[in-house]
Amino acid sequence: MCAQLIKKVNVKTLKKIKDSGEKFSVLTAYDYSTAKYLDEAGIDVILIGDSLAMVALGYETTHCVGVEEMRIFTKAVAKGVERALVVTDMPFLSYHTDVASAIQNCGEMIKSGANAVKIEGCSDYILEVMKRLVETGIPVMGHLGFTPQFLNTLGGYKIQGKTQEAADEILKQAKQLEASGVFAIVLEMMPQESAKYITENLSVPTISCGAGKYCDAQVLVSDDVFGKYSDFTPKFARKYGDMKSFILDCAKKFDEDVKSGKFPSENEVF
Ligand code: KIV
Numbered sequence: 492m493c494a495q496l497i498k499k500v501n502v503k504t505l506k507k508i509k510d511s512g513e514k515f516s517v518l519t520a521y522d523y524s525t526a527k528y529l530d531e532a533g534i535d536v537i538l539i540g541d542s543l544a545m546v547a548l549g550y551e552t553t554h555c556v557g558v559e560e561m562r563i564f565t566k567a568v569a570k571g572v573e574r575a576l577v578v579t580d581m582p583f584l585s586y587h588t589d590v591a592s593a594i595q596n597c598g599e600m601i602k603s604g605a606n607a608v609k610i611e612g613c614s615d616y617i618l619e620v621m622k623r624l625v626e627t628g629i630p631v632m633g634h635l636g637f638t639p640q641f642l643n644t645l646g647g648y649k650i651q652g653k654t655q656e657a658a659d660e661i662l663k664q665a666k667q668l669e670a671s672g673v674f675a676i677v678l679e680m681m682p683q684e685s686a687k688y689i690t691e692n693l694s695v696p697t698i699s700c701g702a703g704k705y706c707d708a709q710v711l712v713s714d715d716v717f718g719k720y721s722d723f724t725p726k727f728a729r730k731y732g733d734m735k736s737f738i739l740d741c742a743k744k745f746d747e748d749v750k751s752g753k754f755p756s757e758n759e760v761f
Contacts, residue, residue, distance in 0.1 A: 500535050500576040502607065502630045502674035508535075509696040509707040517698055517710035521547045521564045525713060526571030534575055536698075538609065538710065539564050541580040541639070545722070546714040553639045554583045558596050561585075562603045569604020578632055579605040583640045586610055586620055593620045597629050607631065607674065611638040613664035618671045625672035633668040635661050636702060637680035652681035652689075662689045669695050677710060678702040680727070701727030 508515045515535040520526040521543045529537055543564055544556035565579045579600040586593035597608045607630035610621060621631045636651040645651075652658045658681075665676055675696045678686045683703020690697040690706050699706035714720035715728035721735050748754035 497574045499574055502576070505536070505576070505675055505696050505708075506694075515696070515708045517708055518713045518716065519543070519710075520568050520571075520713055523567045523571040526568040526577075529713065530572045530575045536708070536710075537568060537572055537575045537577050539568050539577070539579045539605070540712060541582050542712050544582075546712060546720045552642060554642075556582045558582060558585045558599065562599055565600050565603040565605050576607065577605050578607045578609050579603075580609045587616075590620055590623050594623060594627055594629070597624055598627070601629055609634055609677065611640045613667055618667055621668065621671040621673060631671075631673045632698075633665070633673040633676040634679065635664055635668070635676060636678045636686075636700075639679075648680070650680050650682070652685035658685035658688055661685065662692055665689055665693055665697075669693055675708070678706060701725060 505515060516533070517536040517538055518529050518534050519538045519540040519542060520529050521539060526537055539561065541553040541556050541561065543560075544550040544553045547564070548556065548560070550556065561579055561582050565577075569577050581593075581597060581600070585596040600608055608624070609632040610617065610624075611634040613633070613635060621633070624631050637645065637649065642648070652661045661678070661681070665678075668676055673695060675698055676693070677698045677700050678689060679700040679702065681702045683699075683705055686697065686699060686702035687705035696707035698708040698710050700710045711728055712720070714734075715724055716731050717734040718730045718732045718736070719734040719738070724730065745754065
């Protein structure tokens, strides 16, 4: 589409969508062409998730990915996107040691083409980092509930916010994030009634990642949606295609054609 006709999604657009009672869509992307197609399909927010540690790089957990890797994937994705809001997930240890290095590392993502960054958790220190980033002109998305970078302290992949008391605690954190200036909050792996309660008591949009239908938006890992990543698929992910079979099929046909001499044909040579 002609660049002048495209209305770029920004952080205020998402608040307007929430206030109008509509929903917005979020998918992860890690490369240029996938990002281009997601943008063309109308996805509103494209997240360079640190899930790329597992799905794109084959690491065990999100802890293993670093700032430089996230910067390279951010550059690739940002080049493919015209309309969607591009958000980079800040990797483990990239914002935890001191405010100055947090601003520096987040700023590198903005310089690489991201429009915003995502940060997990809610300690006094994290709230201070979020405030300072917003003051610097770096929009911040929060992430509460199950936070993968806290996997070891949470004791595994466990559903959060299961009791009223636990939901109240997440709501308290969400309100603190809101006061620090975040523009949206991911709620991961919690009962949908808890996410509903939290969503209804916030003015910023909530984005469900396995937190049910009452949030203002839904996010999934694109490799789950495409049926590409097969090592593990969470219960809350919906598979819309079977890219693994498609890739296997194409690769097998190519292999056969090469070995039988059918590729290349007369039309495929100079
Ligand atoms: O890393 C990621 O992909 C994420 C989302 C799925 C929320 O954090």
